[in-house]
Amino acid sequence: MMMENLISLLVLASPAAFAFTALASRFQPGTKPKQLLRLSTAASLLSLLLAALSGFFVFHHSMLQADLIGFYGIGIGTRLDAISVIMFAMIALIGFIVLKFSYNYLDGDARHGVFIGRLAAAIAAVQLLVLSGNLGLLVIAWIMTSMALHKLLVFYPERPLAVIAARKKFIMARLGDAFLLAAAVLLYLQFGTGDMEIIFREIRSAVAAGAPAAGVQGAALFLVLAALLKSAQFPTHGWLIEVMETPTPVSALLHAGLLNAGPFLILRMAHVIDASSYALILLIITGGFTALFASVVYMTQTSVKTALSYSSVAHMGFSLMICGMGIYPAAMLHLVAHSFYKAHAFLSSGSAIDAVRISKFASISRLGSPVRIVSGFILAFAIYAAFSLVWGIDPVWEFGLLAVGAIIVMGMSTLLVTALDTPWKPALLFRVGLLVIAVAAAFFTLENLMKILIADQIPVFTRPGSIETIIITVFLTLFGLVILMQLLAPLLTAKPIYQTAAIHLRNGLYANALFDRMVNALYIHSPGRPKLLVEIADNDIPAAPATQKKFNGRVA
Numbered sequence: 346m347m348m349e350n351l352i353s354l355l356v357l358a359s360p361a362a363f364a365f366t367a368l369a370s371r372f373q374p375g376t377k378p379k380q381l382l383r384l385s386t387a388a389s390l391l392s393l394l395l396a397a398l399s400g401f402f403v404f405h406h407s408m409l410q411a412d413l414i415g416f417y418g419i420g421i422g423t424r425l426d427a428i429s430v431i432m433f434a435m436i437a438l439i440g441f442i443v444l445k446f447s448y449n450y451l452d453g454d455a456r457h458g459v460f461i462g463r464l465a466a467a468i469a470a471v472q473l474l475v476l477s478g479n480l481g482l483l484v485i486a487w488i489m490t491s492m493a494l495h496k497l498l499v500f501y502p503e504r505p506l507a508v509i510a511a512r513k514k515f516i517m518a519r520l521g522d523a524f525l526l527a528a529a530v531l532l533y534l535q536f537g538t539g540d541m542e543i544i545f546r547e548i549r550s551a552v553a554a555g556a557p558a559a560g561v562q563g564a565a566l567f568l569v570l571a572a573l574l575k576s577a578q579f580p581t582h583g584w585l586i587e588v589m590e591t592p593t594p595v596s597a598l599l600h601a602g603l604l605n606a607g608p609f610l611i612l613r614m615a616h617v618i619d620a621s622s623y624a625l626i627l628l629i630i631t632g633g634f635t636a637l638f639a640s641v642v643y644m645t646q647t648s649v650k651t652a653l654s655y656s657s658v659a660h661m662g663f664s665l666m667i668c669g670m671g672i673y674p675a676a677m678l679h680l681v682a683h684s685f686y687k688a689h690a691f692l693s694s695g696s697a698i699d700a701v702r703i704s705k706f707a708s709i710s711r712l713g714s715p716v717r718i719v720s721g722f723i724l725a726f727a728i729y730a731a732f733s734l735v736w737g738i739d740p741v742w743e744f745g746l747l748a749v750g751a752i753i754v755m756g757m758s759t760l761l762v763t764a765l766d767t768p769w770k771p772a773l774l775f776r777v778g779l780l781v782i783a784v785a786a787a788f789f790t791l792e793n794l795m796k797i798l799i800a801d802q803i804p805v806f807t808r809p810g811s812i813e814t815i816i817i818t819v820f821l822t823l824f825g826l827v828i829l830m831q832l833l834a835p836l837l838t839a840k841p842i843y844q845t846a847a848i849h850l851r852n853g854l855y856a857n858a859l860f861d862r863m864v865n866a867l868y869i870h871s872p873g874r875p876k877l878l879v880e881i882a883d884n885d886i887p888a889a890p891a892t893q894k895k896f897n898g899r900v901a
Contacts, residue, residue: 355395356395356425356476359392359395360470362387363466370465371462385464390441392468396438399425400430403425408426410540419539420479420482439598442692446597447460463496463497466496487521491519494599498591500592511588513581521570524568531563551620561621568614572607576664579638580860585599589654597687597692607665615803622810622812628668630816632665633666633823635661640655641827641850643659653687660679674800675792721762721832726758728785729785732789733750750789752821761778
């Protein structure tokens with residue numbers, strides 16, 4: 346027991362090393378912070394080593410938990426299990442890459458050391474969050490991630506758009522903090538402790554007896570609301586679209602790490618969420634709608650980083666929707682895959698090589714044949730159906746899993762349709778067909794592997810209720826229609842109604858503008874003149890001597 350406590354507490358050396366790096370940045374805040382760079386590299390390597398060691402011990406012990414400081418069951422405690430180790434290792438690796446990228450990216454900046462320190466503080470906060478084993482540490486780390494992100498978003502405070510985005514994020518973060526705190530209070534009042542393992546054990550016993558505790562329903566709803574706000578779900582997504590004013594490493598760390606706090610919270614508190622049917626329905630509806638909305642808007646964007654931001658909103662919605670379906674292994678798999686993909690996408694967003702690759706793909710001529718388009722769509726589903734039969738998926742009990750896989754394969758069908766809807770190229774069709782088959786096989790294989798890894802930390806999968814089944818069917822149909830519209834785009838682009846719709850979609854159906862008005866985000870204070878507001882256009886325009894001026898423009 347003593348050895349388990351020692352191992353569990355040992356992992357805190359990683360966030361402590363990053364916190365020390367953040368503190369040390371005060372002594373080397375400017376250019377060429379050589380000692381600070383060495384210190385951050387050492388912290389990153391220590392983090393990778395501890396992630397490997399924690400994985401080894403969890404493999405042998407399944408779950409390790411230890412309390413450091415406690416007061417009536419609430420305090421600072423760590424939890425090492427499959428979920429926390431996977432997240433810890435992912436953050437360690439992404440943090441290492443982002444920091445190394447920042448060494449050159451910010452080289453010569455007058456506040457290079459400050460930036461490295463703020464990145465280190467954000468990494469430390471996220472690591473504390475995923476290692477939390479007590480509600481006390483969970484709430485503290487949750488708030489710390491928001492505060493660390495805020496400091497990164499306003500790294501260039503002279504950029505008004507960055508200030509506007511940070512203000513909206515600050516408002517949403519504080520609401521999310523309040524919801525998480527309310528959930529923690531309800532759980533503590535219900536169970537008399539903040540120890541997650543005790544809470545999960547009692548919930549499992551209550552559910553097995555058919556009498557879940559009444560306090561769990563309210564706590565589950567508050568947890569879902571906190572996760573939705575953290576992950577920029579509709580209609581609170583606008584701040585994420587506007588944080589492009591921050592340095593690229595911030596975008597990479599945000600989209601690949603900090604944004605995942607919402608789905609992680611649902612995965613960590615899955616036993617609480619699963620005990621409330623209302624919370625699951627809210628996740629499916631909000632996450633599913635956000636995924637649909639952001640996916641459609643994403644296709645109309647001309648800016649690479651803005652498109653990537655809408656992509657992140659869609660992926661977060663998709664992850665939360667999967668959690669609502671109870672397919673937690675698929676949600677965990679999607680979260681990890683999306684994190685690495687998005688880190689690479691942002692760090693290479695300026696790559697000329699990627700631009701050439703995209704241009705080559707976009708240059709493929711399409712015939713626009715409805716028959717070939719529909720044939721490709723049907724063929725993709727036939728491949729997926731065949732794999733479902735081979736894997737022995739029960740269409741009744743595992744309807745949610747089938748729906749998730751179908752949405753993924755429908756996305757891949759765009760490649761298959763492109764290959765079919767071109768002048769006859771057997772080699773291209775063969776390669777694309779193999780790719781679709783590989784994706785279908787990989788989905789079921791990796792989902793099953795993830796299920797084995799985290800089976801002990803998630804609720805037992807149950808058959809979805811009639812309401813959930815209807816909602817899932819509706820969203821599956823909507824996803825299919827959206828992808829079909831995308832495939833038929835070559836036949837529609839010349840139509841006036843399509844062009845008109847594209848304009849409105851490019852502006853996100855103005856949801857962000859309405860949200861700006863709700864939170865009064867269109868007014869900002871000019872530095873040194875707190876009562877004077879600045880109008881933002883393509884370039885900064887000197888403000889008139891009026892006391893207030895409304896912001897009407899946007900930088901593309």
